[in-house]
Amino acid sequence: MIGKLRKRIVLIEEDDKLREGLSFTIERSSNYFLVNSYKTYTEAIKLIHRDCPDLIIIDITVADMDGVDGLRFLKSKYPSEIVIFTNVEDSSVINEALSLGISGYILKSVPLPDFIRSVEQIINGGAVLSPSIAKIVLEFFHLNPYTPLSDRETDVLRLITRGKTYSEIAAELNIAVETSKTHIRNIYRKLKVNSKSEAVRKALNDKLVSVGAD
Incomplete structure (x- = not known):
C-alpha cells in the first residue's frame, strides 16, 4: 500500500x-x-x-x-x-x-x-x-480467585492472550467491535497496563486466565 x-x-x-x-x-x-x-x-x-x-x-x-x-x-x-x-x-x-x-x-x-x-x-x-x-x-496454571475482572472481561483477556484482534474477539463473543474495545479499555484500567502485550504478561503473572484453554 x-x-x-x-x-x-x-x-x-x-x-x-x-x-x-x-x-x-x-x-x-x-x-x-x-x-x-x-x-x-x-x-x-x-x-x-x-x-x-x-x-x-x-x-x-x-x-x-x-x-x-x-x-x-x-x-x-x-x-x-x-x-x-x-x-x-x-x-x-x-x-x-x-x-x-x-x-x-x-x-x-x-x-x-x-x-x-x-x-x-x-x-x-x-x-x-x-x-x-x-x-x-x-500444567501449573491455576486461576487467581481474586481477579479484579468481570467474567466477560476475563473472556476478553483470554482471547487477547491468543492473539485475537478486536473484530475477532467481537465475533467470538457475539458482541459489537466497539463493545470489545470498551472491555479492553476497562481491562487496561483495572490491570494498570497500557497494551495487549502488557495485559498478557499481567494475565500470566497474576494467573487471571487459562492461557490456551478452549
Missing part, C-alpha cells in the same frame, strides 16, 4: 541456514523490512541501537550468552516487540521469558509461512503462543 511504512525487524539466530531462510522469507514480504540479522547476542547488543526495530525475533538458546539474560537486556533497553522462535520447551525458561513481557513464544517446528502469519498478529498488537507452549503453561 502506498505510504504504508514497512515494519522494521531484527533477527538474532545462530543457525546459519535458518537465519538465511528466515531472512529470505521476511524480505519477500511487502509488510516488513529486515534491518539486520545477527548470529550472537554480543553482536546484536553492540549494534542493535542503530536498527530501531519494531520487532526482534530471537532464539533463546544463542550460545554466547544466557538466553534469558540477553532477553532481559533487550527488554530493558528497547521498546520493541519481541518474539521467541526456538526449540526450547522448558517450562522455567518459558515462564521467565513470558514474565519479561515478550509478545510471542513459537516453536521452530512451525512452517515458516505460519510463523510469518504469527509475526503479523504480533505486529498488529496480538500475542501468540505455540499450542504446545500453551499446554506447558497450563
Whole structure:
C-alpha cells in the first residue's frame, strides 16, 4: 500500500541456514523490512541501537550468552516487540521469558509461512503462543480467585492472550467491535497496563486466565 511504512525487524539466530531462510522469507514480504540479522547476542547488543526495530525475533538458546539474560537486556533497553522462535520447551525458561513481557513464544517446528502469519498478529498488537507452549503453561496454571475482572472481561483477556484482534474477539463473543474495545479499555484500567502485550504478561503473572484453554 502506498505510504504504508514497512515494519522494521531484527533477527538474532545462530543457525546459519535458518537465519538465511528466515531472512529470505521476511524480505519477500511487502509488510516488513529486515534491518539486520545477527548470529550472537554480543553482536546484536553492540549494534542493535542503530536498527530501531519494531520487532526482534530471537532464539533463546544463542550460545554466547544466557538466553534469558540477553532477553532481559533487550527488554530493558528497547521498546520493541519481541518474539521467541526456538526449540526450547522448558517450562522455567518459558515462564521467565513470558514474565519479561515478550509478545510471542513459537516453536521452530512451525512452517515458516505460519510463523510469518504469527509475526503479523504480533505486529498488529496480538500475542501468540505455540499450542504446545500453551499446554506447558497450563500444567501449573491455576486461576487467581481474586481477579479484579468481570467474567466477560476475563473472556476478553483470554482471547487477547491468543492473539485475537478486536473484530475477532467481537465475533467470538457475539458482541459489537466497539463493545470489545470498551472491555479492553476497562481491562487496561483495572490491570494498570497500557497494551495487549502488557495485559498478557499481567494475565500470566497474576494467573487471571487459562492461557490456551478452549
